[in-house]
Amino acid sequence: MRQHVNPLSSNFNQIEKLPSLSEMFGDSKSNLHLDIGCAAGEFLFDLALGNTSWNYLGIEIREKLVKNAKLKVIEREIKNLYFIFGNANNILNDMQNKFIIKNIKSISFYFPDPWFKKRHYKRRVIQPGFVNMLSNSLQKGTLIFIKTDVKDLFNYMDCTISSNFHFKTIDKKDFNYSESFNPIKLKTDREKYVIYNQLDIYEKIYIKI
Ligand SMILES: C[S@@+](CC[C@H](N)C(=O)[O-])C[C@H]1O[C@@H](n2cnc3c(N)ncnc32)[C@H](O)[C@@H]1O
Incomplete structure (x- = not known):
């Protein structure tokens, strides 16, 4: 099993200067989806190749994976x-x-x-302060999708997002994927593993109101 990267390490205090949207994408006006913790980016490659009318952005804390993904994008x-x-x-x-x-x-x-241990919860990517920042900055109507096979983590993420009154849950049954970032419901590498091993998946969709 891989060692998780501690996101609170000072190694990550330095942030790379990001290019503008028009430098990142061929058509900067297309709808933009952000995948946080995208690993090697396989899911995003599948999405981007299958759905060229959206732009996709991945953030990942393991530098080597990002270097390789960037090279693949260029190639x-x-x-x-x-x-x-x-x-x-x-x-x-x-x-x-x-x-x-x-x-x-x-x-x-x-x-x-x-991050199973309670003393490490602060290393989890979804944090109250982070959700608060998102709620202050996201446009109304922006969607947040969460998925995990860890029940305790799901409860933690759900509680953190739901306790911010700018986010409302959308019933998955009423959700029209065909107009979303993932019209054909492609799966991430971890999701494929979880399905193969017949583990439970906990998921929710929220909308910024
Ligand atoms: C368990 S993997 C899941 C990868 C992928 N989303 C999937 O479903 O297959 C979680 C990923 O999130 C990355 N990660 C963890 N904390 C992060 C953070 N604070 N910022 C960016 N990436 C992070 C990890 O390095 C890892 O690649």
């Missing part, structure tokens, strides 16, 4: 996909990067690192 000449290295919390809290939050239509937190 394959994909114009609607971009990767950022670093701790998502630091990147999105940075004033210079507010333009990203203002422009996103949806965010996914799919199978984030669970």
Whole structure:
């Protein structure tokens, strides 16, 4: 099992300067989806190649994975996909990067690192302060998708997001995926593993009101 990267390490205090949306994407006006903790980005490559009318942005804290993903984007000449290295919390809290939050239509937190020990909960990517920042900066109507196979982590994320009154739960049954960032319900690597091993999946969708 891989060692989780501690996002609170000072290694991640330095944030890479992000290019503008028009430097990141061929058509900067397309709807933008942000995937937080995208690992090697396989899910985003599948989405970007299958759904060229959306732009996709991945943030990942493991630098090597991001370097490789960036090289693959260049080699394959994909114009609607971009990767950022670093701790998502630091990147999105940075004033210079507010333009990203203002422009996103949806965010996914799919199978984030669970950090099982109570003293490590503060390393989990979804934190009250982070949700508060999102609620202050996201446009109304922006969607947040969470998924995990860890019940305790699901309860923690759900409680953190639901206790912010700017976010309302959307009933999954009423949700029309065909117009979302993931029209054909592609799955992440972790989700494929979880399904193969017949583990439970806990998920929820929220909308900024
Ligand atoms: C369990 S993996 C899941 C990967 C992928 N989302 C999936 O469903 O297959 C969680 C990923 O989140 C990354 N990660 C954890 N904390 C992060 C943070 N604060 N910012 C960015 N990435 C983070 C980890 O390095 C890891 O690649």
